[in-house]
Amino acid sequence: MKTILRILERAGGYRPTLYLKIENPPYMALVIEATPEPGPIGLTAISIAHYGEQNGDLMRDPEMCFELSKPPLCSLELVAYYYRNDYIGIEQYSRFIDGTNYVFVPNLYEQHQKFARLWDRNINAQGFLEAFTDKSIRG
Secondary structure, eight states: OHHHHHHHHHTTSOOTTOEEEEEETTEEEEEEEEOSSOOTTSOOEEEEEEEEEETTEEEEEEEEEEEEEOOTTSOOEEEEEEEEETTTTEEEESEEEETTEEEEOHHHHHHHHHHHHHHHHHHHHTTHHHHOOGGGBOO
C-alpha cells in the first residue's frame, strides 16, 4: 500500500479526523478516512474505499480497513483486516476480536493482503497520487 502511504504523507499524516476524498475522473472517487474504532489488535485504523451509487445508495467497490502498524526499525505499513464489496455482497474479516479472543484467518488474510497490493498498484497507475491536492483534504 505504498501509494496510499504516500497520499497519507502528503495529507499531513494520520489524525483522528482524517477524511480524504480524491476525485479523479473517470474513476470512482477514492476515500481514505480514520475509523472511529481501533483495529483488531488495538492499533489505529483507516478505511479506504471507492464509492459508486446504485438506486441512490452509496456502494463500496471495494472498501478495505487496515491497521496502521510501525514495527521497530521498520517503516509504517498498512495491515489488512476487512474487505467489503457491496455490488457482489461480500463482507469479510480476516482478523477480528470474538468476545475476548483474537481470531486470525490466515488464508483470508493472505487474500486480503494480495488484493491490497494489486489495488494499490491500480490506484497508482490510475493517477490518484497525482490527483491528490489540498482540496482532497476534507477533515
